[in-house]
Amino acid sequence: MESAAPIVKFTSLKKRYGAGPLILDDINLTVAPGDFVSLIGPSGCGKSTILKLVSGLSPGTEGTLTVLGTTPREARDRQAFIFQDATLLPWLTAQRNVELPLRLRGMAAGPRAARAAEMLALVGLAEVPEYYPRQLSGGMKMRVSIARALTLDPQLLLLDEPFGALDEMTRNRLNEELLTLRERSRFTAVFVTHSVSEAVFLSNRVLVMAANPGRLHGEVRIDFAYPRIPALRERPEFQARVNEVSRLLHRVEATASP
Amino acid sequence: MKKTSRLFLWLLPALSGLLFVGLWYGVRTASGLQSWILPTPVEILAAAWHERVRLLAAAGSTALGALAGFLLAGALGFATALLLGVSRSLRAGLYPWLLVLQMTPVIVLTPIIVLWAGPGLPGIITITWLISFFPIVANMTQGLLSTDMNHVALFRMANASRLQEMLLLRVPSAMPYYLAGLRIAATLAPIGAIFGEYMVGNSSGGTGGLGFLVYSYNTQIKIPALFATALTSCLLGFIFVAAVAALNRAVLHKWHDSFERNDH
Numbered sequence: 001m002e003s004a005a006p007i008v009k010f011t012s013l014k015k016r017y018g019a020g021p022l023i024l025d026d027i028n029l030t031v032a033p034g035d036f037v038s039l040i041g042p043s044g045c046g047k048s049t050i051l052k053l054v055s056g057l058s059p060g061t062e063g064t065l066t067v068l069g070t071t072p073r074e075a076r077d078r079q080a081f082i083f084q085d086a087t088l089l090p091w092l093t094a095q096r097n098v099e100l101p102l103r104l105r106g107m108a109a110g111p112r113a114a115r116a117a118e119m120l121a122l123v124g125l126a127e128v129p130e131y132y133p134r135q136l137s138g139g140m141k142m143r144v145s146i147a148r149a150l151t152l153d154p155q156l157l158l159l160d161e162p163f164g165a166l167d168e169m170t171r172n173r174l175n176e177e178l179l180t181l182r183e184r185s186r187f188t189a190v191f192v193t194h195s196v197s198e199a200v201f202l203s204n205r206v207l208v209m210a211a212n213p214g215r216l217h218g219e220v221r222i223d224f225a226y227p228r229i230p231a232l233r234e235r236p237e238f239q240a241r242v243n244e245v246s247r248l249l250h251r252v253e254a255t256a257s258p
Numbered sequence: 259m260k261k262t263s264r265l266f267l268w269l270l271p272a273l274s275g276l277l278f279v280g281l282w283y284g285v286r287t288a289s290g291l292q293s294w295i296l297p298t299p300v301e302i303l304a305a306a307w308h309e310r311v312r313l314l315a316a317a318g319s320t321a322l323g324a325l326a327g328f329l330l331a332g333a334l335g336f337a338t339a340l341l342l343g344v345s346r347s348l349r350a351g352l353y354p355w356l357l358v359l360q361m362t363p364v365i366v367l368t369p370i371i372v373l374w375a376g377p378g379l380p381g382i383i384t385i386t387w388l389i390s391f392f393p394i395v396a397n398m399t400q401g402l403l404s405t406d407m408n409h410v411a412l413f414r415m416a417n418a419s420r421l422q423e424m425l426l427l428r429v430p431s432a433m434p435y436y437l438a439g440l441r442i443a444a445t446l447a448p449i450g451a452i453f454g455e456y457m458v459g460n461s462s463g464g465t466g467g468l469g470f471l472v473y474s475y476n477t478q479i480k481i482p483a484l485f486a487t488a489l490t491s492c493l494l495g496f497i498f499v500a501a502v503a504a505l506n507r508a509v510l511h512k513w514h515d516s517f518e519r520n521d522h
Binding site for chain 2 (some may be wrong): 055056076081089090103104
């Protein structure tokens with residue numbers, strides 16, 4: 001019965017900070033279980049604000065938002081957030097960073113360490129549990145961050161441009177790894193990005209947003225079956241979807257007020 | 259290139275020191291000043307050797323007062339900063355009074371301190387604490403308020419309690435600031451102790467410490483010995499600073515960027 005209920009449901013939601021301008025206008029969006037939804041749009045269109053609303057870090061101004069059948073705040077323990085930079089605590093080793101959410105929950109040290117080691121192995125970092133973040137490359141840091149987000153088996157994963165700072169090869173590899181993890185952990189994802197091809201590769205739905213005020217402009221369904229393989233990127237149908245999203249983006253950017 | 263420049267960095271203080279000593283002799287010879295007004299470095303070292311028993315005993319006594327005051331400032335500074343970091347109202351309510359405390363000249367407070375804490379070690383410790391307390395509080399509070407906003411969001415997302423946020427996030431991320439405060443306090447603590455001894459140590463009738471020696475040598479016009487006391491005070495200060503540098507290294511070298519070297 002839970003599988004039928006939406007994971008996230010925005011109804012006529014508006015958001016402004018204080019007396020400031022409207023950041024988000026009339027957002028209507030339903031994310032179904034198993035969806036991988038990407039949000040893409042010009043900067044200032046409120047993509048990241050949508051994630052903040054869902055995570056309960058920031059309240060909506062008008063309209064309603066339900067997450068996992070309840071309020072964003074109540075749903076917090078069933079969702080996880082991956083930030084733009086890895087946001088690892090620099091004074092903790094990779095292993096201890098992954099343990100952090102479990103530690104905050106009060107889990108005992110033994111099971112906590114076992115679970116963290118398992119997660120690190122899952123993201124291919126079984127070799128470096130005692131490394132501190134500054135000893136890790138950008139890609140490795142992001143893997144630790146992903147492992148940390150998945151330790152509590154969230155139903156909903158929010159990702160705010162997590163691979164934006166990485167080189168393209170690392171980014172592609174992490175995209176593939178993220179999908180593999182999803183096959184295993186079955187989370188629903190809302191993903192903010194600037195990269196059209198990344199959005200098309202990962203998602204079953206790409207939402208294009210417009211700015212001033214931020215609003216949903218259009219949606220492109222990406223119906224390639226999962227699991228997806230790297231070679232998908234070279235297929236003409238893939239390119240066709242990328243072009244479709246790019247066209248929508250151009251239209252949005254052309255109509256944007258300066 | 260890199261190796262030579264590092265050697266050069268080590269040699270520079272020695273070079274400037276030699277230059278300074280040369281200048282010192284030059285001034286002494288050219289001006290014809292007498293030894294009791296401007297002793298030469300050799301005369302100072304001789305005086306230090308001659309007075310070594312008194313100087314060492316006094317340095318030990320000063321070190322005790324400085325260390326006690328420093329540790330008190332370190333502990334109370336940490337606790338006070340925690341209070342200030344916890345709530346905006348506490349910060350608004352207390353910080354101005356901390357500033358008032360810091361800006362009141364210690365020399366004005368000295369008679370009051372003697373009246374309340376008594377002469378001798380208790381008074382000296384109080385004065386040392388008073389001088390080294392504020393930089394620790396100010397730095398640590400700044401550190402507690404400078405936590406990365408994404409880290410805070412991470413903790414909020416994980417439904418962390420305020421206590422967890424303080425102990426597992428804000429305090430560790432403020433450690434570089436706390437240690438910077440301790441480093442300043444380490445340079446101030448020996449000065450505070452010597453000042454305290456100079457002002458209140460002599461009335462105790464005890465061994466006195468370096469501050470009391472200053473008083474004593476000055477009244478006896480033993481100027482080379484006075485310079486030797488200054489030298490001893492410097493060395494004591496260096497020991498304090500070196501100890502905090504070691505602590506700083508022990509706490510931060512594994513993770514903090516200030517210890518970033520070419521070891522990957």
